Amino acid sequence: QQQVKQSPQSLIVQKGGISIINCAYENTAFDYFPWYQQFPGKGPALLIAIRPDVSEKKEGRFTISFNKSAKQFSLHIMDSQPGDSATYFCAARVTGTASKLTFGTGTRLQVTL
Amino acid sequence: DSGVTQTPKHLITATGQRVTLRCSPRSGDLSVYWYQQSLDQGLQFLIQYYNGEERAKGNILERFSAQQFPDLHSELNLSSLELGDSALYFCASSVAGRGNIQYFGAGTRLSVL
Numbered sequence: 737q738q739q740v741k742q743s744p745q746s747l748i749v750q751k752g753g754i755s756i757i758n759c760a761y762e763n764t765a766f767d768y769f770p771w772y773q774q775f776p777g778k779g780p781a782l783l784i785a786i787r788p789d790v791s792e793k794k795e796g797r798f799t800i801s802f803n804k805s806a807k808q809f810s811l812h813i814m815d816s817q818p819g820d821s822a823t824y825f826c827a828a829r830v831t832g833t834a835s836k837l838t839f840g841t842g843t844r845l846q847v848t849l
Numbered sequence: 850d851s852g853v854t855q856t857p858k859h860l861i862t863a864t865g866q867r868v869t870l871r872c873s874p875r876s877g878d879l880s881v882y883w884y885q886q887s888l889d890q891g892l893q894f895l896i897q898y899y900n901g902e903e904r905a906k907g908n909i910l911e912r913f914s915a916q917q918f919p920d921l922h923s924e925l926n927l928s929s930l931e932l933g934d935s936a937l938y939f940c941a942s943s944v945a946g947r948g949n950i951q952y953f954g955a956g957t958r959l960s961v962l
Contacts (some may be wrong), residue, residue, distance in 0.1 A: 748859045768949050778853060779939050779953030780892070825892060829949065837951065838883075839892035 739763050740828050742840025749847050755813035758841045759826035762807065766828040769839070771800065771811050774823045782809070783824070816847045852876065853954035855940050861960045867928040870957045870959045874921055874942030880904070881923040882943070883915055887936040891944060898923055 741760045749755045759769075763796045771787035786800040786809065793800045799812040813820055826840040852875035861866055874881050883895040894907035898917035909915075912930075917923040927934060937958050941951040 770949070772953075777955065779853070779941070779955050781851065781953065785949065809906065818909055827892075836882075836894050836907060837892075840893070841891040 737747075737815075739838050740826060740840040742826050742843060745841070746844040747843065747846070749813075749816045751814060751816065751818060751849050753816050753847075754809075755816045755820065755845055755847070756824070757811045757824050757845070758808065759810065760806075760808045760839050762784055763828070763830060764807070765830050765837075766838075768829040768839060769800070769802065769809050770827050770829075771798075772825045772827060774825065780825055783790050812846075816845075818847045821845055821847050851952040851954060852938055853952050854944050855938075855954035855957050857957060858955065860958070861929060861962065863962055864930055864932060866930050866961075868930065868959065870925040870927070870938050870940075871947045872923045872940030872942075872954060873891075874927070874940075875952055878942035878944055878952070879921065880943045881917055881921070882941040883923070883925050884939040884941065884953075885936050886939060886956070888956065892939070895925070905923075913927070927959070932961050935959055935961045 772780035773782045773783045774780040784795050784798050797814045802809045823842045823844050825842045827837045854873040856871045879900045885893045893959045895909040896915050897905040913917050915925045939955045939956045941953045943951045
């Protein structure tokens with residue numbers, strides 16, 4: 737059972753454009769929603785994270801939008817750059833289960849010149 | 850560099866064999882997590898250890914086991930290997946009490962032939 741559904745599977749964006757990746761979850765006990773960035777040959781690295789008590793969090797060109805009622809959250813990358821080309825994973829954590837993260841299936845982003 | 854070290858980087862073995870994957874967490878991190886990343890299943894949480902004790906368990910097969918040693922390094926043992934066990938295995942670590950921020954190693958790529 738996929739508890740965190742991520743789309744699209746792949747995304748091609750022109751340099752300077754906005755990249756948008758969406759995730760939806762089912763378990764209302766989730767209380768922490770991070771996004772990870774993974775470059776080829778590397779492990780995932782925490783990019784930005786949000787808790788359900790806020791609707792938006794921005795760090796530089798990266799913004800998470802969170803819709804608690806719809807059980808959806810999304811990552812927006814403004815002014816996308818070729819260096820942003822990577823695989824992005826959304827994730828969620830269930831309250832009371834230590835720090836187990838449930839990941840989405842990933843989105844491969846390619847930013848073209 | 851995340852500070853989490855995983856060895857070996859690549860491992861090629863045959864069905865039915867047993868292998869051991871090693872993880873050295875960041876200095877001072879007490880929690881270690883193991884994840885499996887495959888093409889069809891994405892990143893799946895396997896198991897978490899905190900200061901030598903098992904803290905949380907995910908979809909880990911009975912053929913797999915892990916432990917965390919007094920020096921905090923961890924090993925993931927995979928036995929009776931099957932073709933379907935071929936995947937990337939990641940280790941992550943976190944500071945006690947801040948399990949939300951997990952730092953991932955570069956992974957071990959296991960190929961079962």
